[in-house]
Amino acid sequence: MENIKLKILDQAKKLFNDKGVSNVSIREIAREIGISHSNLIYHFKDKNLLLTHLHQQILDAAVEINREISKEENTLKSVFISTVKGFKIIYDFRFFMIDFNSILLENKELHQQIKEIEAFRYNLYEVKIAKMIDEEIFRNEVYKNEYADLISQIRIFSDYWVSSSQVYEQYPQSSIKKYARLFLCHFRPFLTPKGHKMFIQLLSEFEL
Amino acid sequence: MENIKLKILDQAKKLFNDKGVSNVSIREIAREIGISHSNLIYHFKDKNLLLTHLHQQILDAAVEINREISKEENTLKSVFISTVKGFKIIYDFRFFMIDFNSILLENKELHQQIKEIEAFRYNLYEVKIAKMIDEEIFRNEVYKNEYADLISQIRIFSDYWVSSSQVYEQYPQSSIKKYARLFLCHFRPFLTPKGHKMFIQLLSEFEL
DNA sequence: AATTTATTAGTACATTTGGACTAAATTACG
DNA sequence: CGTAATTTAGTCCAAATGTACTAATAAATT
Numbered sequence: 001m002e003n004i005k006l007k008i009l010d011q012a013k014k015l016f017n018d019k020g021v022s023n024v025s026i027r028e029i030a031r032e033i034g035i036s037h038s039n040l041i042y043h044f045k046d047k048n049l050l051l052t053h054l055h056q057q058i059l060d061a062a063v064e065i066n067r068e069i070s071k072e073e074n075t076l077k078s079v080f081i082s083t084v085k086g087f088k089i090i091y092d093f094r095f096f097m098i099d100f101n102s103i104l105l106e107n108k109e110l111h112q113q114i115k116e117i118e119a120f121r122y123n124l125y126e127v128k129i130a131k132m133i134d135e136e137i138f139r140n141e142v143y144k145n146e147y148a149d150l151i152s153q154i155r156i157f158s159d160y161w162v163s164s165s166q167v168y169e170q171y172p173q174s175s176i177k178k179y180a181r182l183f184l185c186h187f188r189p190f191l192t193p194k195g196h197k198m199f200i201q202l203l204s205e206f207e208l
Numbered sequence: 209m210e211n212i213k214l215k216i217l218d219q220a221k222k223l224f225n226d227k228g229v230s231n232v233s234i235r236e237i238a239r240e241i242g243i244s245h246s247n248l249i250y251h252f253k254d255k256n257l258l259l260t261h262l263h264q265q266i267l268d269a270a271v272e273i274n275r276e277i278s279k280e281e282n283t284l285k286s287v288f289i290s291t292v293k294g295f296k297i298i299y300d301f302r303f304f305m306i307d308f309n310s311i312l313l314e315n316k317e318l319h320q321q322i323k324e325i326e327a328f329r330y331n332l333y334e335v336k337i338a339k340m341i342d343e344e345i346f347r348n349e350v351y352k353n354e355y356a357d358l359i360s361q362i363r364i365f366s367d368y369w370v371s372s373s374q375v376y377e378q379y380p381q382s383s384i385k386k387y388a389r390l391f392l393c394h395f396r397p398f399l400t401p402k403g404h405k406m407f408i409q410l411l412s413e414f415e416l
Numbered sequence: 417a418a419t420t421t422a423t424t425a426g427t428a429c430a431t432t433t434g435g436a437c438t439a440a441a442t443t444a445c446g
Numbered sequence: 447c448g449t450a451a452t453t454t455a456g457t458c459c460a461a462a463t464g465t466a467c468t469a470a471t472a473a474a475t476t
Contacts, residue, residue: 004453020310022230025433036455041435043453098309101371102228111375118376149393157361160368163309167319168326185357189397212423233463244425249465251423423472432463442453 005043007033009057012050016095021051021103048107051096055110058096059117061089075132076195080184080202086158087180091173094162118155125151137195138187147190154186181208213251215241217265220258224303229259229311256315259304263318266304267325269297283340284403288392288410294366295388299381302370326363333359345403346395355398362394389416 011033015024026047030040044050065085069078090097104111129147132138141147161179165172181203191199219241223232234255238248252258273293277286298305312319337355340346349355369387373380389411399407 020313022310027433037434038436038456039454046434101306101374102230104375105228115376143396146396149390152390153361153365153394156368156372157364159372160364164364164367166309167312168323182357182360186361188351188354235463245464246426246466247424254464417476419474419476421472421474423470425468425470427466427468429466430464433461435459437458438456440453440455442451444449444451446447446449 004035008035008040008043009050009053013054013093013095016054016099017093021047021095021099048110051103051107052110054093055096055113058089058093062086065089074198075128075135076137076198077202079128079187080206083180083183084177084206084208087161087176087183090158090162091176094166094172097159098163098166100159121155122151125154132195136192137198138190139192139195150186150190154183157183157186177208184208212243216243216248216251217258217261221262221301221303224262224307225301229255229303229307256318259311259315260318262301263304263321266297266301270294273297282406283336283343284345284406285410287336287395288414291388291391292385292414292416295369295384295391298366298370299384302374302380305367306371306374308367329363330359333362340403344400345406346398347400347403358394358398362391365391365394385416388414392416 008029012024012029015029015032024047026040027037029050030037044053065082068085069081072078072081096103104114126147129138129151133140161183162172165175165179169175184199184203188196188199216237220232220237223237223240232255234248235245237258238245252261273290276293277290280286280289304311312322334355337346337359341348369391370380373383373387377383392407392411396404396407
């Protein structure tokens with residue numbers, strides 16, 4: 001991608017993070033990087049297109065994480081890695097989750113895409129947990145659909161921790177690790193003694 | 209409060225829920241109820257004031273719930289009651305949680321107030337859990353601050369489940385119970401056998 | 417009844433925004 | 447070198463919004 005397009009996307013991201021998507025106009029983005037608004041429109045015809053491209057950057061980063069952890073044979077550790085790295089990305093693009101609903105309200109294709117990604121993500125956790133039950137890191141379900149519930153719960157946490165941190169934390173940036181730990185602790189009650197030992201080991205390894 | 213003010217607040221709530229706070233103008237609210245926009249401004253000088261009043265309605269409803277459950281001597285049941293009733297209120301005022309961050313970004317006093325309420329809410333859960341540990345409904349902590357983590361986790365869930373439901377559910381209204389159940393299931397791994405029996409009994413009692 | 421106060425509506429204005437259109441400048445390339 | 451495509455900037459327009467101001471009407475008070 002040409003330099004100018006990246007420059008526009010970077011500035012858009014910065015302004016969206018600072019002021020919220022709806023409070024930033026095409027004109028303001030253009031002004032900030034010193035080009036005319038018609039020029040910006042030439043590259044991205046509207047805000048939705050900017051958002052679509054920025055979302056693509058998020059997806060690319062997510063794919064890269066999945067690629068990295070596919071080499072990790074320790075399943076629990078792979079969850080730690082993807083959490084820590086994923087949470088950094090979410091913070092970097094926090095405007096996207098903070099304005100999640102209004103963005104999707106105005107971009108139906110993106111909304112559809114998000115739903116598909118969610119199904120994929122659900123499946124990912126399902127597989128990982130099944131594997132870890134097999135490895136006797138996680139215990140078996142004590143009631144039906146217990147892990148289905150867990151996955152639904154952590155979906156909301158991972159989607160909205162960054163919004164919550166903006167509201168309640170004085171320095172949201174420095175609380176990324178705090179929320180990553182809080183996320184991972186969702187799994188803690190389901191660990192076998194063996195799994196719990198690994199978990200504690202990983203907590204200190206990742207400095208959480 | 210006079211009829212006209214309530215009418216304005218009701219219409220504002222409806223439009224905010226439907227279109228998102230930032231997509232609704234003072235003029236549109238006035239138009240919908242057939243008064244002039246200057247008239248609306250006479251009653252509420254800007255959108256922030258509308259939001260402050262609507263938030264007060266939420267608080268009043270929350271206080272009413274707390275008053276009701278204070279009579280309930282079964283602690284776990286009181287949690288069920290406040291969850292089911294509270295989730296209905298959140299749905300009724302869903303715009304508030306969906307646009308939580310942008311609302312608080314533009315209303316510093318409200319932001320401050322929300323932080324204080326959060327501290328109060330944290331304390332409430334702390335007390336309830338301590339009581340239920342005492343009643344041998346909840347088990348003791350197996351690691352330090354385990355319940356502090358739990359309370360932080362459920363805070364995010366209860367703040368953002370309605371946002372998530374708007375994104376992923378076809379009929380958000382009919383999924384209120386689903387999310388109430390999902391919320392309550394956060395407590396499930398921490399229940400004693402006795403507590404678990406009560407929990408299952410309450411699930412069916414509340415049709416969750 | 418007279419006067420004050422509360423409520424409602426109308427108008428005018430400056431600003432912002434997205435979008436269309438044109439034209440100039442730069443780059444690519446045959 | 448010259449031509450076409452790409453990139454950039456400037457201008458104009460219509461719609462929407464918040465805000466201020468004025469005037470009219472209704473309600474309350476003395």
